[in-house]
Amino acid sequence: MNIKSLHIKVSLSVAAGALLVVLLSSQFFYQRDYEKSFAESERSVLQLLETVQTTASIAAYVGNRELAQQVVTGLTKNDIVIGATITASKEVIGQDGKTARETQQKLISIPLVAPFDEKEIVGELSVIPNAPLIALRARDSAMSTAVGLAAQSTLVALLVLILVYWLMTRPLSTLSGSLHRITPGDGSRLDVHSIHSGDEIGLLAGDINSLLHTVEDMLEEERQLRHRVESLETRFRGIFEDSSAGIFLVRERGNLVTANPAFFRLTGMNEQQFQTGDEDIVSKVFLDIEHAKSLIKLALVTKRPHSADLRIGSDTEEHSRWVHCIFSPAGDNATIEGVMYDVTQRKLSEARIRELAETDSLTGLSNRQAADSALQALITQTPIGGKSFAVMLIDLDRFKYINDTYGHDAGDKVLVTIAERLRKLVRDSDVVARMGGDEFFIILNHAGNIGMVTRIAQKILDAQQAPIEVQPGVLEKIGISIGIALYPDHGDNPLSLRKHADQAMYAVKRRGKNNFAIYEPGNEDPLMESA
Amino acid sequence: MHKLALFLIALMFSGQLRADILVIVNAHNPVVTLEKKQVVDLFMGRVSAFPGGGAAQTLDLKTGTPLRADFYKRLTGKSEAQVDAYWATLVFAGRMSPPKQFADDREVIGEVTKNKMAIAYVARQSLPGGVKIVMELTQTAK
Incomplete structure (x- = not known):
């Protein structure tokens, strides 16, 4: 699986977010719950004291040790209390369990008032809470809260992940995958499930499909145009190739750009030998080099065609041929298009006639x-x-x-x-x-x-x-x-x-x-x- | 109007019922007067001796006697039932016993006349020479 895939990214983000939330909230709720639980335990101790307060007050009021002992014994039966003491006029009249001195612990005390005069304090009821037990319970409670919260967060994160996967990343990656497989022009389209009609994924797919459609239209147009151009080119090339007239393009200095087979046939040159190059082909082809060059210059300067009968081929009479050559400027200012056709027969007839006449x-x-x-x-x-x-x-x-x-x-x-x-x-x-x-x-x-x-x-x-x-x-x-x-x-x-x-x-x-x-x-x- | 009359009548009766209560001791008892707190401590069993050091024995009326409820109410602010519960707690714990109970004022006065340690309460009345008043619980002293 691709580590950069959307699904992995979303999964990692959600997991990281959920983990952070779990950590922070667990920390917070653990702390809060621990404190709350602890406070509750202390309140429980206090309530316990209040329950026995009246009896303890009576015991303290009358200094009754039996009653006081009954009260403290009853108190230490609770597992959150490990020691209880009732004092009356600085004198301990009832004590059970551990004493404050033994445990080095904070006492929880309430004053005992006289049963018949609330203004008179007759003694004090003190208990030593079972701090380790209270702490343990608080921890347990806080821990279960935190764990529950973590589980809940994890569950929600998992749910979010699954929903995001089903509703977004999976359709998106499907979309991306099928788009990847499509070659514009093959006519295929993106297929999206109907549940995405109207949402962003559906819109995206629709837009991509219309884009594909446009691209295909353009490609088709391009193809037709290319076909037309090709057939035109074939036709022109046919004219060029099959022409009995030699057609050639040369630069100002006489180097060949291109030429048709008839040109090479007429000039008797080797086509392979004269591919486009720097060689001055005009000087090689024409016997009247100066004449040919002046015609080229003239055509370039006047931007009009100039023609003449010129001799080509070898210097000896029997191998040289006459061509009528038309030089026309071809588009730019440095290229000349030449068309030549064989007029040797005509030239010979003319010479014959002239000879006869002379x-x-x-x-x-x-x-x-x-x-x-x-x-x-x-x-x-x-x-x-x-x-x-x-x-x-x-x-x-x-x-x-x-x-x-x-x-x-x-x-x-x-x-x-x-x-x-x-x-x-x-x-x-x-x-x-x-x-x-x-x-x-x-x-x-x-x-x-x-x-x-x-x-x-x-x-x-x-x-x-x-x-x-x-x-x-x-x-x-x-x-x-x-x-x-x-x-x-x-x-x-x-x-x-x-x-x-x-x-x-x-x-x-x-x-x-x-x-x-x-x-x-x-x-x-x-x-x-x-x- | 009718209601107001009824209220005034009730007030009149109540005044009659809530007459002053006298706390009495034997005429030979050296105690001259007692504070209310001292009376409370004696009757509620906290102390068993008079301020002078002489042993004290509290006398009570029978449970259900109107004066008894009135006395405790005025003395401690508690109802008769609360006072009985108080004693029940102490009796259950052991070693303590509530004051000895008598049927009426006459018996109480007779006992106080005979018993030099006795301390008791009676409704305001003319008293024989053998007893003396150490405190009055007036109607206002609630």
């Missing part, structure tokens, strides 16, 4: 538009005073003759062959274009000085010494005329550069063809000529 279909070289935009782009990128480059305008010398003599197929073959030769003679980064008809255009990106340009031009001329089989068994040697202009010395815009290259080329044509010339400012005729 390519000469016969030779596979760039066409005029591509050459124009490439030149424009190069000029834009190259500031005045920066590096210089050269452009060449090339015209075939006897193309009309070939066309007219051997037909268009032969002409086409000549054009294709020349194109192949030109492409082979310059770097990959140089632009080689067919401007239309038999006119070609070359942008030499890195040809910074005249010496270098001259060497390349000579190489191109030399390459044309090899004859071309225009028809089976028919070989023709095709000469070319090359006009050269240098940027920025001979022009700082496409038009002027082309025009000056054209002038240089016509100068070659005029002088006998199959040669090259570099434009010379202020002189319509070319400065240099080569045989």
Whole structure:
């Protein structure tokens, strides 16, 4: 049994209280009863004396020893008297039992008056009370009173204890026990006996039950809400997980918060490897790191989504992919939600279309538009005073003759062959274009000085010494005329550069063809000529 | 009125009944007068001698005589029955005896005349020369 249980506490309190009451009241009543009993005994002795007073008075009055002796003998027959004496005129006329001198005890005395004159005192009647007996009786009486009282108190305490146990502590502990066993939400209620209806225990149980009811309602509401939230979450998670678009959350610095499987599929990254962490995933995923980061910053600053087509994956053309990526600020000021979907196919188609648009279909070289935009782009990128480059305008010398003599197929073959030769003679980064008809255009990106340009031009001329089989068994040697202009010395815009290259080329044509010339400012005729 | 008359008559009779009582001794007795207390002590048996030292013998009337009750009442304040009980107590204890009883005044006076130790009580009357009065119990002396 629990030492702190209410029942034990109440029991101990009642027992302690009862014990205290018993002790105090027993003490008090013992004392009182003892005194009372003692006084009663003394009064009894006095009454005894009064009974024999008349006779004793007569004996004393007449000095009759026989009568006096009869009186004292009669007195000592009482067990509360152990000695009696009658004196008359200082003389003992009757004595029985112990004397005062023997017992050293207090005497109880009454004066004896004359029978016929109450004013005259004729003697004295003294008795020695049986003090031990009186005390014993008083003790007995007091003790029985005290014991009775103690028994009564104990009985009352016991009764109170039992009643308190039955009416309060037991129902309370039952209540407490059943409340302890109840888990809110299991629907069980406290059951209280009908005798407690209306009292505090009944009220308590009722209040607890209504509290349980309220709690259960709230729990049920909570459960339903949680269920709704869970199903919503499942749905959203489904959208998130099953989406073909890669969805991801990153911090401002590029570290990943979360991402869906599509993100890892698209980026080819290992999901395990990129759990949330400090690693800058943006730098790993995107090839155009700066572009991606600037979009993120923009989205954060403007608090609006920003999107772009970005390349992801490895640096090599065949493994990289294009994604359209939308960066949107996500809630707080430091998180960005990214959505990316694969646009590689579209990008490839676009590239294909652009390629088609920029390519000469016969030779596979760039066409005029591509050459124009490439030149424009190069000029834009190259500031005045920066590096210089050269452009060449090339015209075939006897193309009309070939066309007219051997037909268009032969002409086409000549054009294709020349194109192949030109492409082979310059770097990959140089632009080689067919401007239309038999006119070609070359942008030499890195040809910074005249010496270098001259060497390349000579190489191109030399390459044309090899004859071309225009028809089976028919070989023709095709000469070319090359006009050269240098940027920025001979022009700082496409038009002027082309025009000056054209002038240089016509100068070659005029002088006998199959040669090259570099434009010379202020002189319509070319400065240099080569045989 | 009627009641008042009856009361006065009763008072008259009572005065007649309650005449003075005389305590007498032999004329030769040296005692001249006695105090009431001395008379009480003699008649109640406490002392058996006169103050002068002469032995005393108390004479009493027969129980039931009106004068006897009147005498004890006036002397001790006790009734005749109480006085008899007193004597009974003493007689039962032994060695004591009540005064000798006589039939009437005449016998008493005769005895006192003869007995020099005698002391007795009689109603007020003219007395012979052989006795003398030592105390009077008057009506007022209750």
